[in-house]
Amino acid sequence: MDKFQAFGKNISATFTPFAARTQQYVKEQLGQAEDKTQLPPDYIELEKRVDALKQVHTKMLQVTSQYTHEAYDYPTNIRESFNDLGRTVSEKVHLLSSATSPAEAQQALTAPPSAKPQPKTFSHAIARASLASSQILSQDHSGAGEDPLATALEKYAIASEKVGEARLAQDAQIQSRFLAGWSTTLNTNIMFATRARKAVENARLGLDATKAKAKGGPTFTLPGHSGRMDGMEDEAMTEEARAMVEQAEDEFVGQTEEAVGVMKNVLDTPEPLRNLADLIAAQLEYHKKAYEILSELAPVVDQLQVEQEVRRHDSSDF
Known part of the structure; x- marks a missing residue:
């Protein structure tokens, strides 16, 4: 019997606080709670922040998480074959340079893959389409010299592939320096703050439940036990209740102070801003490289266009 009573006390010690908080929460939701301990305005302001x-963090990560998907700018209407994705444009250009017949040129375009399939980015797709178009013109060109449009398309293909590689390098930097950092802040730092706030709410509910009990509200007991005592025992219960209220107040104050420290730490950390700077730096580097690549290509294509105009003008004189 003694063991059973001890077991009952252990259950009561662990179950009663949770049950009391739950009852207090339900009473508050139903508007039946007489008093509700108010949190300090500064604390509420920290919660809002x-x-x-x-x-x-949630909104930004919903968008920037696209940097983890290689094909985020790959057109959905493109249908590229296994051979199209088999080799890089640079490799195909090298093979084409040594081709001596249309058949060898076609073999160069459809050569077996030397590594993993090529990236599915918009720039890589443009590169592959440009090289294939260049080869179509070269095969059908019967005049003297090279077809200027075919030459320009081949050079554009090489440049576009370089732009695509720069985009992949940008994505890798953003994943490691921005997405990882912001995900850690959201899933770790802010989560710690959420847990600390939950602890404050539990302490607040426990405090208000203890106050209600001390004022003569309903108590939680095991079946077969009375919830009230008479005479001397009632006075002892009053002293015990007063001590429990003080203990609950100390718990509430302690949890609140801890939560304030956690929330301030989350709000004051420079990591999110540092991560955002890294995101911008990665984008800047990518656009800078793309600008340099296309700036180098543009005058070459312009010269091809000018030479074609000159040849056209000269031929029209005869």
Whole structure:
């Protein structure tokens, strides 16, 4: 019997706080709670700022997570074959340079893959289409010299592939320096703040439940036990209740102070801004490289166009 009573006390010690908090929460939701301990205005302001920071991280990650998908700018209407994706444009250009017949040129375009399939980015797709178009013109060109449009398309293909590789390098930098950092802030730092706030809410519910019990509200007991005591025992219960209220107040204050520290740490950390700077730096580097690549290509294509105009003008004189 003694063991059973001890077991009952253990259950009561662990179950009663949770049950009391639950009852207090339900009473508050139903508007039946007489008093509700108010949190300090500064604490509420910190909660609002943490909620805003969480919303910002969630919204930004929903969009920037696309940098983890290689084909985020790959047109859905393109149908490229296994051979199209088999080799890089640079490799195909090298093979084409040594081809001595249309058949060998076609073999160069459809050569077996030397490594993994080529990336599915918009720039890589443009590169492959440009090289294939260049080869179509070269095969059907019977005049003297090279077809200027075919030459320009081949050079554009090489440049586009370089732009595509720069985009992949940008994505890798963003994944490691921005997405990883913001995901850590959202899933670790802000989560810690959420847990600390939950602890404050539990302590607050426990405090208000203890206050209600001390004022003569319903108590939680095991079946077969009375919830009230008479005479001397009632006075002892009053002293015990007062001590429990003080203990609950200390718990509430302690949890609140801890949560304030956690939330301030989340809000004051420079990591999110540093990660955003890294995102911008990666984008800047990519666009800078793309600009340099296309700036080098543009005058070459312009010269081909000018030479074609000159030849056209000269031929029209005869």
